[in-house]
Amino acid sequence: MISNSIISESPRPIWQIPIAALFFTAATFILLFALYGIQLSEEGFILFLHRLEPCIILISFGIGFTLTKSIHIDIVNSRFRPTYNIGPIKFGSWQTIKNYQYVSVFHQPTVGGDYIFEVNLWYDNNKHFELYEEDNYKEAFLIGYELSEQLNIDLLDATEPNNFKWIDKDEWKAKIASGKID
Structure with a gap:
């Protein structure tokens, strides 16, 4: 009996990685631009939030090109962990x-x-x-x-x-x- 196994979606096609990188890079530049021009006032804060809108949209497209799902199974301890992977970053918690x-x-x-x-x-x-x-x-x-x-x-x-x-x-x-x- 295997004590641990992983059920995973197939990896994303290689052509999607550069596209995701472009979206993340553009989002980073927009964020830096928004932070550079920030003003400490109510109007400055509202302007900052408006500049973040395209950043959030670009990040969501980047995530769409990199997101994969896997299930980690620990049979000995009767635990399962669904994880969502965005590149090397993993989100998920164990469930018994x-x-x-x-x-x-x-x-x-x-x-x-x-x-x-x-x-x-x-x-x-x-x-x-x-x-x-x-x-x-x-x-x-x-x-x-x-x-x-x-x-x-x-x-x-x-x-x-x-x-x-x-x-x-x-x-x-x-x-x-x-x-x-x-």
Whole structure:
């Protein structure tokens, strides 16, 4: 059994890093300009806030080009930590979960008519922890399978509406071993 694992979104494409750097650089220059011309009066403070508006907009675009999500799992201590990464900076806190029940894989329709497959960990009868989203069924299902194996709990395939089925994990082990995963 693996005691720690990380489920992570795929890294951002390399072309997005320079674009994010441009947004962050422009925001820094605007902030420096706003600080340089600051006046210690009510009108000066209002002018400073107006100069910060484009800075905040540029920072949000930069974050949009660098934000990734990952889930750190400490199985030994029954802890999960969802983290949001903006470059090297990580935000997130540990959450303790006891009484694991099962892992489910299901799909959600998107606006464009495609589907996003989600992997959830269910615990305490009706609570769930959203672990992973992927547009590829096979990848999402393999993540769900691996986690259910690590936690030694059941796996539910809920990708067909109103036709949920429990997965025979021994059959899946054989499929993975043979390399014939549908």
